[in-house]
Amino acid sequence: MTGHDDHDHHHHDHDHSELSETELRVRALETILTEKGYVDPAALDLLIETYETKVGPRNGARVVARAWADPGYRARLIKDATPAIAELGYAGRQGEHIVALENTPALHNMVVCTLCSCYPWPVLGLPPVWYKSAPYRSKAVKDPRGVLRDFGFELPTGTDIRVWDSTAEIRYLVLPMRPEGTDGWSEARLADLVTRDSMIGTGLPKQPHEIA
Amino acid sequence: MDGAHDMGGVAWSDPVQPEPDEPPFHAEWERRAFAITLAMAMPGGWNIDMSRFAREDRPPKDYLSKSYFEIWLAGLERLMLERNLISSDEVEAGHSLHPVKPVAKTLTPEGVAGMLHRGGPTERAAMRPAYFAPGDRVRARTIHPPTHTRLPQYVRGHAGIVERVLGCHVYPDSNARGAGENPQWLYTVTFDGRELWGDDGDPDLKVSVDAWEPYLEPA
Numbered sequence: 001m002t003g004h005d006d007h008d009h010h011h012h013d014h015d016h017s018e019l020s021e022t023e024l025r026v027r028a029l030e031t032i033l034t035e036k037g038y039v040d041p042a043a044l045d046l047l048i049e050t051y052e053t054k055v056g057p058r059n060g061a062r063v064v065a066r067a068w069a070d071p072g073y074r075a076r077l078i079k080d081a082t083p084a085i086a087e088l089g090y091a092g093r094q095g096e097h098i099v100a101l102e103n104t105p106a107l108h109n110m111v112v113c114t115l116c117s118c119y120p121w122p123v124l125g126l127p128p129v130w131y132k133s134a135p136y137r138s139k140a141v142k143d144p145r146g147v148l149r150d151f152g153f154e155l156p157t158g159t160d161i162r163v164w165d166s167t168a169e170i171r172y173l174v175l176p177m178r179p180e181g182t183d184g185w186s187e188a189r190l191a192d193l194v195t196r197d198s199m200i201g202t203g204l205p206k207q208p209h210e211i212a
Numbered sequence: 213m214d215g216a217h218d219m220g221g222v223a224w225s226d227p228v229q230p231e232p233d234e235p236p237f238h239a240e241w242e243r244r245a246f247a248i249t250l251a252m253a254m255p256g257g258w259n260i261d262m263s264r265f266a267r268e269d270r271p272p273k274d275y276l277s278k279s280y281f282e283i284w285l286a287g288l289e290r291l292m293l294e295r296n297l298i299s300s301d302e303v304e305a306g307h308s309l310h311p312v313k314p315v316a317k318t319l320t321p322e323g324v325a326g327m328l329h330r331g332g333p334t335e336r337a338a339m340r341p342a343y344f345a346p347g348d349r350v351r352a353r354t355i356h357p358p359t360h361t362r363l364p365q366y367v368r369g370h371a372g373i374v375e376r377v378l379g380c381h382v383y384p385d386s387n388a389r390g391a392g393e394n395p396q397w398l399y400t401v402t403f404d405g406r407e408l409w410g411d412d413g414d415p416d417l418k419v420s421v422d423a424w425e426p427y428l429e430p431a
Contacts, residue, residue: 022282026241028306029289030248032298035308038255042321044247050328051236051246093331097378114220114364116264117280126236126246132280135226137219141366141419142409150228160416165220167362168398168422169334170378197230 056125061194065187068178095122102175110201112140113166120171174201216272220366242281255315261388265360266290336395338380348374351431360388363427371431372403396424
């Protein structure tokens with residue numbers, strides 16, 4: 001999540017001949033709301049910039065890496081994740097009440113929101129399309145092993161699977177298992193192993209050789 | 213309400229399709245729709261439960277044919293139309309045509325960081341002790357309110373175990389109707405996969421929901 005992308009989101013005025021109905025509608029609404037003084041386009045730009053460049057899964061990766069590196073931090077994170085995560089400066093909207101879920105060799109955790117798209121924004125950013133999609137929301141609570149196969153991995157038989165449906169304002173962050181062969185690694189290097197999907201429970205962290 | 217949004221366990225043959233290196237937005241209009249939605253909650257004065265209901269309260273065909281941010285957009289339009297902040301002829305014209313309805317406050321660029329940092333905590337002081345404790349066996353009530361609720365259909369009527377007591381939180385079923393926060397105790401309730409899905413269910417699966425006290429009865 002570094003830097004601006006190439007999209008030209010400061011120029012809404014130029015003429016497009018093939019705008020979809022939805023594009024036209026959004027443009028109409030922003031125009032009306034700006035004319036009425038209800039929204040300030042500069043504030044809108046800032047909101048977008050925040051979630052495109054500042055708030056994303058690198059935040060969560062730092063939390064996980066610290067938990068791997070620092071047993072005291074890990075204990076605080078498991079006991080009460082919201083203040084532990086705030087120690088790293090991450091807090092606020094859609095992360096007001098966070099619970100961390102520790103994966104073990106015997107237990108794999110997976111997070112879903114079957115009713116909408118609840119997701120821990122301060123640590124993971126905005127949810128990906130698949131997380132908000134009907135197939136994920138319908139299958140995760142019934143056939144999570146099938147979902148994991150859609151992601152390309154097979155959970156060993158005998159590993160219990162626990163699915164957390166985010167039906168209230170509690171947001172869940174999976175603490176994946178630290179990969180083998182990472183003894184003595186710095187937090188920054190460990191963070192490079194932590195994928196977004198491993199913090200949702202639909203993936204595993206990278207192995208050391210994958211980032212060598 | 214029993215709507216198409218309540219998807220847990222519904223048969224869906226398509227696989228989940230992850231997208232490598234997925235960006236937060238896939239089109240410029242998604243960026244603007246997202247930002248307008250966040251910014252308008254302040255002048256609009258609605259709460260998150262009203263927003264969720266405005267998105268989900270639509271015919272299944274409509275809900276299922278819209279993309280995620282199209283649903284956000286439809287919900288936002290409804291909230292603004294209901295409160296006479298905009299009107300249909302303005303949306304048609306693409307410009308403001310009518311006098312501005314005064315609003316209490318708007319989101320300034322200077323206010324963005326603070327608004328996001330504050331968020332909207334939902335825990336409230338408890339007015340009475342929690343009725344259930346960890347380890348209690350409970351049953352999710354069979355309810356079908358036409359209004360907003362956060363008890364998914366796939367757990368209704370099923371028995372589970374209270375795992376955690378999460379504090380007293382704003383009750384969406386009241387808050388979405390403008391009937392006040394009416395805080396209620398919130399619990400993580402855990403169900404065996406086979407309790408939910410029968411003998412063909414995954415024997416090593418447990419599923420939990422976070423359920424407010426009025427959703428539960430002793431089992």
